[in-house]
Amino acid sequence: VTTTPLQALxxxxxxxxxxxxxxxxxxxxxxxxxxxxxxxxxxxVLAFARPPTPAERDAAVxxxxxxxxxxxxxxxxxxxxxx
Numbered sequence: 001v002t003t004t005p006l007q008a009l010x011x012x013x014x015x016x017x018x019x020x021x022x023x024x025x026x027x028x029x030x031x032x033x034x035x036x037x038x039x040x041x042x043x044x045v046l047a048f049a050r051p052p053t054p055a056e057r058d059a060a061v062x063x064x065x066x067x068x069x070x071x072x073x074x075x076x077x078x079x080x081x082x083x
Contacts, residue, residue, distance in 0.1 A: 011074075011077055011078050012074060012078055017074060017077060018070070018074075020073070020077065021070040021071075021073035021074045021077065022070050022073075024043070024046075024069075024070075024073035024076075024077075025068065025069030025070045025072070025073055027046075028042055028043055028069050028072075028073075029069060036061045036064045036065055037057065037061055039064060039069060039072075040052060040057055040060040040061050040064060040072065041057065043060070043069075043072055043073070043076060044056070044057075044060075044076075047076040047077075047079070047081075047082050048076075048079075048081050048082065060072055060075075063075065
């Protein structure tokens, strides 16, 4: 399964993707306020209908702590598993 470069850029930088990532982040913050680990676990269930592996969870928590929840949403929306 692949995506085209234009598709990936649109999903990463497009206005719709940015708004959706912000809304996704707001939902995660409402459902697991202040707990990056629980936010990541909830994000995986919502996006992929499965929990994250330990490696995925650790990497995603680091991303959330360094770049915020919207960045996690953008990353998940660009994953081939999501598409």
